Amino acid sequence: MRAKETSALLIGRFQPFHKGHLEVVRLIAKECDRMIVGIGSAQLSHTFDNPFTAGERHLMMSRALHDEGLDNFFLVPIVDINRYAVWVAHVASLVPPFQAVYTTNPLTRRLFEEAGYEVRAAPMFDRHIYSGTKIRTRMVQGEEWESLVPKGVAETIREVKGDERLREIMKDHSPEVTI
Ligand code: ATP
Numbered sequence: 001m002r003a004k005e006t007s008a009l010l011i012g013r014f015q016p017f018h019k020g021h022l023e024v025v026r027l028i029a030k031e032c033d034r035m036i037v038g039i040g041s042a043q044l045s046h047t048f049d050n051p052f053t054a055g056e057r058h059l060m061m062s063r064a065l066h067d068e069g070l071d072n073f074f075l076v077p078i079v080d081i082n083r084y085a086v087w088v089a090h091v092a093s094l095v096p097p098f099q100a101v102y103t104t105n106p107l108t109r110r111l112f113e114e115a116g117y118e119v120r121a122a123p124m125f126d127r128h129i130y131s132g133t134k135i136r137t138r139m140v141q142g143e144e145w146e147s148l149v150p151k152g153v154a155e156t157i158r159e160v161k162g163d164e165r166l167r168e169i170m171k172d173h174s175p176e177v178t179i
């Protein structure tokens with residue numbers, strides 16, 4: 001029989017996965033045996049807030065985590081259900097069993113605590129630069145963004161022409177347009 005392992009859950013949209021997220025991953029790798037990353041709002045892509053598909057985010061993160069020397073992790077896409085009261089049960093139904101949740105988001109903390117999970121606080125690392133919104137804004141403005149994300153993430157974004165996609169989304173953006 002396997003020895004009991006501590007599994008941690010990290011959940012976010014990771015649009016994109018950046019070096020602040022990577023610091024949280026490093027902390028989890030020190031404190032836990034196994035990590036589960038929930039890729040939230042998995043159904044969304046091609047908008048300013050959520051430009052990358054779940055599959056693209058999966059590839060970005062698996063490259064970054066492998067480059068970090070990690071292999072004991074699961075990446076699980078999680079679609080929104082828009083019902084906070086049952087969201088934790090939804091997440092738990094999709095991912096391998098876990099004991100601890102790492103989050104800095106107050107609502108995520110509340111929901112997992114109410115469901116009886118141990119929630120651990122991860123500090124914010126250089127949030128003034130490591131923020132998905134700031135990185136996407138830099139892409140739109142044609143500024144340097146590559147140094148804010150792990151190498152495997154930058155590679156993936158370049159492969160799918162993600163920065164160009166974002167600039168086009170913003171160029172075409174008009175509130176009247178629906179598809
Ligand atoms: P966005 O600006 O698009 O919301 P984000 O940088 O906040 O992007 P999320 O995917 O929303 O990234 O965050 C996932 C989790 O990572 C959340 O718990 C969030 O608070 C945390 N997080 C985000 N930035 C950092 C950071 N610099 N250091 C530590 N944790 C972070």
Ligand code: MG
Pocket residue numbers: none
């Ligand atoms: Mg956020």
